[in-house]
Amino acid sequence: MTQPVNQRDTEQITRRPRVADEVRDALRRLLLERELLPGDRLLVSDLAQRFGVSPTPVREALSLLEAEGLVAKRPRQGYVVGDLLDHGTLQSLYAVRLRLEPWAAGQAATHATAEQLDRLDAMCGAPPSPPDALSYHEYAGVQDQDLTFHGLVADASGNVVLGDVLGRLAPKLRQFHAYHQAGATELAWQEHRAIAEAIARGDADAAEAAMTAHLQAALERIRSATVR
Secondary structure, rough: OOOOOOHHHHHHHHHHHHHHHHHHHHHHHHHOOOOOOOEEEEEEEHHHHHHHOOOOOHHHHHHHHHOOOOOOOOOOOEEEEOOOOHHHHHHHHHHHHHHHHHHHHHHHHHHHHHHHHHHHHOOOOOOOOOHHHOHHHHHHHHHHHHHHHHHHHHHOOOOOHHHHHHHHHHHHHHHHHEEEEEHHHHHHHHHHHHHHHHHHHHHHHHHHHHHHHHHHHHHHHHHHHHHH
């Protein structure tokens, strides 16, 4: 016989994912701002006390971050901050991006809706502040905008699988950018602007070329960046 719904249980079901998401976001900020470094242990009890929550949403948040590759679970240690993406892996990651994202930009030039074109244009509306005027936290925000822009291009391609694949790469890119700042936000904005304009014109070849040039330039900037 089905038991009647308990209001308290219902509240816990609807509330717990939200709390876990909030803890995940808070932990992610600590990672991006380097208050937590690769290899640091993440004790559930300490984190629960720090955030003023029960251990359950902390465990759920750590599980979510583990799926993103930002934390790892090690024998006899529990959760630790994940290792930084090394340059070899970064090279492989960009090799994948260079295969997929120029094609996505070309597809976007012929499939983007008016709403998607407006959103791409809005993201390129004004150049960012000079890199040396940005705080570390603000720089992380710029990188989030970069990932959002690339996500919009993928969505505008009309290929839902592509958007999902690229979305899985985003956490590792975000983590790497958190430790290595290329300091070329205005250049990246100019490159985004060229991509968006080519897509808006419906010029698939130009959109592909602009995306290829952007990714190659971004990889070169990262290679020459130093650890902050």
